[in-house]
Amino acid sequence: MFKALVVEKDEESGKTSAAVQEISESDLPEGEVLVAVEYSTVNYKDGLCIGPGGGLVRNYPHVPGIDFAGTVEASDDDRYKPGDKVVLTGWRVGENRWGGYAQKARVPADFLVPLPEGLDTRQAMAVGTAGFTAMLAVMALEDQGIKDGPVLVTGAAGGVGSVATAILAKLGHEVAAVTGRPEQEDYLKGLGATEIVAREELTEVTKKPLEAERWGGCVDAVAGAMLGRVLKQMRYGGSVAAIGLAGGAAIEGALITPFILRGVNLLGIDSVMQPHDNRLRAWERIAKDLPMDKLEAMVQPATLSDLPALGRDILKGQVKGRVVVDVN
Numbered sequence: 001m002f003k004a005l006v007v008e009k010d011e012e013s014g015k016t017s018a019a020v021q022e023i024s025e026s027d028l029p030e031g032e033v034l035v036a037v038e039y040s041t042v043n044y045k046d047g048l049c050i051g052p053g054g055g056l057v058r059n060y061p062h063v064p065g066i067d068f069a070g071t072v073e074a075s076d077d078d079r080y081k082p083g084d085k086v087v088l089t090g091w092r093v094g095e096n097r098w099g100g101y102a103q104k105a106r107v108p109a110d111f112l113v114p115l116p117e118g119l120d121t122r123q124a125m126a127v128g129t130a131g132f133t134a135m136l137a138v139m140a141l142e143d144q145g146i147k148d149g150p151v152l153v154t155g156a157a158g159g160v161g162s163v164a165t166a167i168l169a170k171l172g173h174e175v176a177a178v179t180g181r182p183e184q185e186d187y188l189k190g191l192g193a194t195e196i197v198a199r200e201e202l203t204e205v206t207k208k209p210l211e212a213e214r215w216g217g218c219v220d221a222v223a224g225a226m227l228g229r230v231l232k233q234m235r236y237g238g239s240v241a242a243i244g245l246a247g248g249a250a251i252e253g254a255l256i257t258p259f260i261l262r263g264v265n266l267l268g269i270d271s272v273m274q275p276h277d278n279r280l281r282a283w284e285r286i287a288k289d290l291p292m293d294k295l296e297a298m299v300q301p302a303t304l305s306d307l308p309a310l311g312r313d314i315l316k317g318q319v320k321g322r323v324v325v326d327v328n
């Protein structure tokens, strides 16, 4: 028997509740590799899956946790053997199948990535899906070409934003960090931001077709009115990597003008179905380009029993940086 955070649904009221329970290996889903989980994290999607489900969870009882890192305990696949350190993000683990909020997880071998050299399992989960996706965004901006001028990071004090800020600063870019939490200015400057932009500056929907050119690139975790404004402020040929929807699912006030008059690019970033080769590339880049002291500054430690409260907090945008959940 081992511990897991189990979400149950009351069929009559439709309400869900999450609590730490003892489960056994025979409860776990099918898969070639059994992993002794060491750490997991709290992402925005986890907030949904710990709570009402957000349409992501179909079957209850459910073990959430969209990412984890740990040590292989048993494997029916030649690529992995007991003792190997592995990390998992995406593939809808923790959504439509049981995830990382447990001391053990069983998954298809194809879903795993060997831990890159230079990262331990705790650091891998300090990065987690949020940080991994931030790296994918930076890689996409680089492939497209980052223009002169500051690179804007929205939702900067959150998980995606914190990691994007630290990586871009390490790579030598000027980073402008948008936050709705002015009290996080020192934290963001510590990660390498050179300019703090107040959230309110970018949340008013305007009818202007274009605004003054400001940003050489952007990692956007917010969307909504902010993405509509940012597109109009991009420098000629600049690109926005769109990751998230913390501020709304639409792009409010967006017009075609930035695309056709300034050659602006909107790059969609998905971490869930990302091909294996690109996952390896991103984790290697993380080990190389994310300063570990900056990563440590983002970490808030937690245990399985903290998760119901943390799930509510992240949905309200109140989590700072990255939560690392020690499941043991």
Ligand code: NDP
Residues within 6 Å of the ligand: 042, 043, 044, 045, 129, 130, 133, 154, 155, 156, 157, 158, 159, 160, 161, 178, 179, 180, 181, 199, 221, 222, 226, 242, 243, 244, 245, 246, 247, 248, 269, 270, 271, 272, 314, 315, 316, 317, 318, 319, 321
């Ligand atoms: P966090 O909650 O840690 O960060 C989101 C941040 O956005 C908040 O900290 C806050 O930053 C800002 N924010 C929150 N609400 C609003 C609002 N109403 N208006 C403007 N800004 C707001 O979440 P993550 O960083 O983990 O994830 C961010 C987004 O990226 C989520 O939507 C998530 O689902 C998505 N995501 C997508 C992935 C993909 O594969 N495409 C993978 C991972 C995440 P501040 O306080 O600094 O303003």
